[in-house]
Amino acid sequence: MDRVAIVGASMTRFGKREGEWVRDLLAEAGRACLDDAGVTPDEVEHLYVSNMASGEFEGQTGVPNALAHDLAAVPAYTARIDQTSSSGGAGVYAAWQSVASGASDMTLLVGGEKMTHRSTAESTDVIASLTHPVEYKHGVTLPSFAGLTARLYLHTYDAPRESLGKVAVKNHKNGVDNPHAQFRKEVDLDTVLDSPIIADPLRLYDFCPITDGSAALMFCPESVAREYADEYAVIAGIGGATDTHVVHERADPTTMRGVVESSEIAYEMADLGPEDVDVAELHDMFTILEFLQSEDLGFFEKGEGWKAVEEGVTDRDGDLPINTSGGLKSKGHPLGASGVAQAYEIYKQLTGEAGPRQVDANVGLACNVGGFGNCVITTIMEASE
Amino acid sequence: MDRVAIVGASMTRFGKREGEWVRDLLAEAGRACLDDAGVTPDEVEHLYVSNMASGEFEGQTGVPNALAHDLAAVPAYTARIDQTSSSGGAGVYAAWQSVASGASDMTLLVGGEKMTHRSTAESTDVIASLTHPVEYKHGVTLPSFAGLTARLYLHTYDAPRESLGKVAVKNHKNGVDNPHAQFRKEVDLDTVLDSPIIADPLRLYDFCPITDGSAALMFCPESVAREYADEYAVIAGIGGATDTHVVHERADPTTMRGVVESSEIAYEMADLGPEDVDVAELHDMFTILEFLQSEDLGFFEKGEGWKAVEEGVTDRDGDLPINTSGGLKSKGHPLGASGVAQAYEIYKQLTGEAGPRQVDANVGLACNVGGFGNCVITTIMEASE
Numbered sequence: 001m002d003r004v005a006i007v008g009a010s011m012t013r014f015g016k017r018e019g020e021w022v023r024d025l026l027a028e029a030g031r032a033c034l035d036d037a038g039v040t041p042d043e044v045e046h047l048y049v050s051n052m053a054s055g056e057f058e059g060q061t062g063v064p065n066a067l068a069h070d071l072a073a074v075p076a077y078t079a080r081i082d083q084t085s086s087s088g089g090a091g092v093y094a095a096w097q098s099v100a101s102g103a104s105d106m107t108l109l110v111g112g113e114k115m116t117h118r119s120t121a122e123s124t125d126v127i128a129s130l131t132h133p134v135e136y137k138h139g140v141t142l143p144s145f146a147g148l149t150a151r152l153y154l155h156t157y158d159a160p161r162e163s164l165g166k167v168a169v170k171n172h173k174n175g176v177d178n179p180h181a182q183f184r185k186e187v188d189l190d191t192v193l194d195s196p197i198i199a200d201p202l203r204l205y206d207f208c209p210i211t212d213g214s215a216a217l218m219f220c221p222e223s224v225a226r227e228y229a230d231e232y233a234v235i236a237g238i239g240g241a242t243d244t245h246v247v248h249e250r251a252d253p254t255t256m257r258g259v260v261e262s263s264e265i266a267y268e269m270a271d272l273g274p275e276d277v278d279v280a281e282l283h284d285m286f287t288i289l290e291f292l293q294s295e296d297l298g299f300f301e302k303g304e305g306w307k308a309v310e311e312g313v314t315d316r317d318g319d320l321p322i323n324t325s326g327g328l329k330s331k332g333h334p335l336g337a338s339g340v341a342q343a344y345e346i347y348k349q350l351t352g353e354a355g356p357r358q359v360d361a362n363v364g365l366a367c368n369v370g371g372f373g374n375c376v377i378t379t380i381m382e383a384s385e
Numbered sequence: 386m387d388r389v390a391i392v393g394a395s396m397t398r399f400g401k402r403e404g405e406w407v408r409d410l411l412a413e414a415g416r417a418c419l420d421d422a423g424v425t426p427d428e429v430e431h432l433y434v435s436n437m438a439s440g441e442f443e444g445q446t447g448v449p450n451a452l453a454h455d456l457a458a459v460p461a462y463t464a465r466i467d468q469t470s471s472s473g474g475a476g477v478y479a480a481w482q483s484v485a486s487g488a489s490d491m492t493l494l495v496g497g498e499k500m501t502h503r504s505t506a507e508s509t510d511v512i513a514s515l516t517h518p519v520e521y522k523h524g525v526t527l528p529s530f531a532g533l534t535a536r537l538y539l540h541t542y543d544a545p546r547e548s549l550g551k552v553a554v555k556n557h558k559n560g561v562d563n564p565h566a567q568f569r570k571e572v573d574l575d576t577v578l579d580s581p582i583i584a585d586p587l588r589l590y591d592f593c594p595i596t597d598g599s600a601a602l603m604f605c606p607e608s609v610a611r612e613y614a615d616e617y618a619v620i621a622g623i624g625g626a627t628d629t630h631v632v633h634e635r636a637d638p639t640t641m642r643g644v645v646e647s648s649e650i651a652y653e654m655a656d657l658g659p660e661d662v663d664v665a666e667l668h669d670m671f672t673i674l675e676f677l678q679s680e681d682l683g684f685f686e687k688g689e690g691w692k693a694v695e696e697g698v699t700d701r702d703g704d705l706p707i708n709t710s711g712g713l714k715s716k717g718h719p720l721g722a723s724g725v726a727q728a729y730e731i732y733k734q735l736t737g738e739a740g741p742r743q744v745d746a747n748v749g750l751a752c753n754v755g756g757f758g759n760c761v762i763t764t765i766m767e768a769s770e
Contacts, residue, residue, distance in 0.1 A: 046625075055514060056440045062469050062515030062630070065759040069517070069630035075646045077625030078760055079475040080467040084447050090464040093488070094479065100486035103478070103623075129440060130447030132454065238488075240431075240462030245447070245454035261460045374450040375463055 003234045004099045005225035006381070007218050008037025009344045012112075014213035014332035015182040022054045022114040023063055025214035025334075027070040030110045033216035034071065037228050039106060041071050046104035047078040050091030050111030051336035056126045057115055067110060077104075084130040085285065087111060088215070088339020089240070089368025089377030095219045096235050105220060111340035112214030123210050127335075130371050132246045143207060145247050145372040146286035147199025153254045153288060154201065157303035161201055165192035166309050167287040168205045168329055174316055175326025177356040180341075182211050182332030206287040211332030215340040217347065225384065231351040236272060236363070237380040239265025243373045254303075258376030259296035259367060266365075266378040267298075274298030277380070278361035279349050280320065281342035283369035284327040293367050294322060297378070316359060324349065324357045339368035343379060350383040388619045389484045390610035391766070392603050393422025394729045397497075399598035399717035400567040407439045407499040408448055410599035410719075412455040415495045418601035419456065422613050424491060426456050431489035432463040435476030435496030436721035441511045442500055452495060462489075469515040470670065472496060473600070473724020474625070474753025474762030480604045481620050490605060496725035497599030508595050512720075515756050517631045528592060530632050530757045531671035532584025538639045538673060539586065542688035546586055550577035551694050552672040553590045553714055559701055560711025562741040565726075567596050567717030591672040596717030600725040602732065610769065616736040621657060621748070622765040624650025628758045639688075643761030644681035644752060651750075651763040652683075659683030662765070663746035664734050665705065666727035668754035669712040678752050679707060682763070701744060709734065709742045724753035728764060735768040 010032035012025055026049060034041060049064040060066075064078035083090035088111040095109040115123050128141045154161060169189055175181040187205060195204035218228075225232045241261035244250050250257070267273055274297055282297075284290040291305035299320055300308050308314050314322035325331050325345035328338055346364035348354040366379045395417035397410055411434060419426060434449040445451075449463035468475035473496040480494040500508050513526045539546060554574055560566040572590060580589035603613075610617045626646035629635055635642070652658055659682055667682075669675040676690035684705060685693050693699050699707035710716050710730035713723055731749035733739040751764045 053440055053446060055438055055511070056446070059514055060518075061438065061441070061467075061511070062756060062759065064468070065515070065627060065630045065756060066517065068627045068760075073627075074629055075626040075642060077478075077647070077762075078468070078627055079479070079625075082446075082465040082467060083449065083463070093462075094464070094482075097479075097482040097486040097488055100488070101482040102485065103482055126440070126446070129444055130450070132451065133445075240464075241460040242450055242453045242458075242463055244459055245450045257460060262462070371447060371450060374447065375453075377462075 003222040004096050004219055005222040006233045006347050007220055007225050007228040008033050009217050009347045010036050011180050011215035011341050011344050012213050013180050014211050014334060016116045017212040021058055022051065022112050023066045023070065025114060025212060026063060026067045026110045026112045029112065029214035029216040030067060030071045030108060033108060033218055037218035039218055039228065041073040043106045044073045044076045044108045046098045046107040047073055047076045048091050048094050048109045049080045050087040050340055051080055051113060052082050052084055052087050053126050057118060083375050084370040085335050086339055086368040086370030086375055086377055087336040089379065091340060092343050092379055093238055093240055093377055096238055099219050099221060107219040108216065109340060110214060110216040111337040113334035113336045114212045115210050115334060116212050120210055134246060142372055143199045146288055147202045149253050150202050150288040153291060156254060159306040162189060163306035163310055164206060164287040165189050167284060167290045168192045170309065170315060171284060171323045171327040171329040174324050175330025178326045178331060181326045181330050182209055183330040202286060208285050208328040208333040211334045213332060213334035213337045215337045215344050217340060217343055232384045233347045233350045233381045235379060236382045237266035237270030240375065240377040242375045245374055247372050254292060256292050256296050256373035258373050259293050262376045262378040263297050266380045270380045272363060272380060276363050277365045278363050279324060279359050280322050280365040281325060281345050282322055282367050284323060284329045285333060289369060297367060321359045324359060342366035342368055346381050350381055388607040389481050389604055390607040391618045391732050392605055392610050392613040393418050394602050394732045395421050396565050396600035396726050396729050397598050398565050399596050399719060401501045402597040406443055407436065407497050408451045408455065410499060410597060411448065411452045411495045411497045414497065414599035414601040415452060415456045415493060418493060418603055422603035424603055424613065426458040428491045429458045429461045429493045431483045431492040432458055432461045433476050433479050433494045434465045435472040435725055436465055436498060437467050437469055437472050438511050442503060468760050469755040470720050471724055471753040471755030471760055471762055472721040474764065476725060477728050477764055478623055478625055478762055481623055484604050484606060492604040493601065494725060495599060495601040496722040498719035498721045499597045500595050500719060501597050505595055519631060527757055528584045531673055532587045534638050535587050535673040538676060541639060544691040547574060548691035548695050549591060549672045550574050552669060552675045553577045555694065555700060556669060556708045556712040556714040559709050560715025563711045563716060566711045566715050567594055568715040587671060593670050593713040593718040596719045598717060598719035598722045600722045600729050602725060602728055617769045618732045618735045618766045620764060621767040622651035622655030625762040627760045630759055632757050639677060641677050641681050641758035643758045644678050647761045647763040648682050651765045655765045657748060657765060661748050662750045663748050664709060664744050665707050665750040666710060666730050667707055667752050669708060669714045670718060674754060682752060706744045709744060727751035727753055731766050735766055
């Protein structure tokens, strides 16, 4: 079977983008991706937009049609894919399906979100609206789930509080070399540990910021990929899975079933295992999530993800670099863009275009988490031969 | 190649559903579809929700995860598909892709919207937010586009105002026999022609209502369809296409390019033409749209769709019955549900389960229009042998 290749990628600067709207950001990333892939707008057959909430954030809907207009891609078919914080990963899955099914021979995926014009309280409220009413009506938000889970994790696995802080330190360090990152500054462990408490034991620097931004990828059958790119990446495996929508129904909150199930599907499809992964982008919306995913993906034994960070295994020069992009933590988290930006980083690493962030990698993995693991998409990519 | 089959379908009563929310409606349709197909929740691999604006209408997002919870379908992968008024058709396309790509062997699609708790002005505002800012900032809404287009059509093709009214009369008559329809009452031509002017020449009865409701379909590879249903339908062809996002940029507003282009893709894939279609569900959000689609799909020559209605060709007992369900006009138009409900009607007609609405049909077509033709999905279905 002809596999699905990625032959171009782009992302805008992530951060505060005053005076611009989501359609401006989508158009910027979309145009750059067309340029990067050497694809003309009339070649695009399907155009997907990953976006959670342009209507709630801006009062603007129909953004996929606006993007088709702005890119001069009409009459390309277009639709919006929403899977909350994992909308980007869901977009990668939709784009993969569009090519793998034969519906499209050239699919452009653009993910984006514009959030910073709203207050943090308002943005948090939009995000909290994804949770189950039995939880959010009692005031539970995603950060509070994270705090409760972090406390349980530290207690259960006898992990030091400092290990969480080291995730933030590592990812900020990586972000310095990412020209698209929201924060390009290192932070030291004391700064993290002394920052204001948000949801004990988690503090301000354990959380990703509110962000505007967009990222894009171009998909086509591998059989024609070489016409567009000397070096490209293929989707070797991809899977998605849900966990309970009511978080407190989970038997063990330190295990994310959606990560386990989605990665099993992706590994099986790719005929690869966690030991084959050379570089990974994980969904570090909260520092604790990087531990959970690194374990539930099978990189480390349960309860030992924190040790890998302590020992530098996941540093850029470690055995398994995680979040070379800076992660959501320093790069930022424009909801619909994040999963696309994760795949962007893996693509750049596999095609040798990651510049100062470059690591030696032939197989990469991206794990995009919606809600508090309510839905997860895991994507495994391989470098072209 | 193994085609994609539909082996079960359901819909809720459309209309005013007080005290219920979109997740209630989605769960009702989802459960009924599982029952109809004889599929257990753990067999569902992908679960798609067609919905335009649960966040804007209800302040609730993440409804696909809520539905996976309510149906006990966890860990099925789930995502929301939005293509404004054509979200349902986009959901059919996504579900088709999920099975055709091999990603899922059992996909449940549930479309739904809850709108009537908001005022007509508020609902219209949410819908208007899909149009291009250069138009909606000047106060143009979809109904006003319809009025302008209707005037142009009547003038260009020398059609009588009464012909538009006859679309409403026909579709209301069909709706009487649809137990799920919002309006199950006939209206006579004088009532339509004397109703209040909304956007001249169009009057109240030229418009579909604001509606709550949900509809669902179950998809699997045709090779296993007989395990679930003695009679089933297959997706013979499906395609989607956009038109200009700025409506006033169109060279000829009486031609919907998205309909032309999407149907060409669908006809080619199905190896069928308009002459092979036995029954069709068209997107009669406004009566004028039924004329445009019936022409742009190739059923009738340009400018002659109105004659077909005048001559009874599109009546239930005519040569090409259109909107046997009652159409959006009498059945109602819960945005995300409508495209799914169109396919529901075709499925029922092809499997011989349409009861008093039954016509003789082996090939059916559904045309779902987003915005004012900004994006269109055309689906051609065939009865099993």
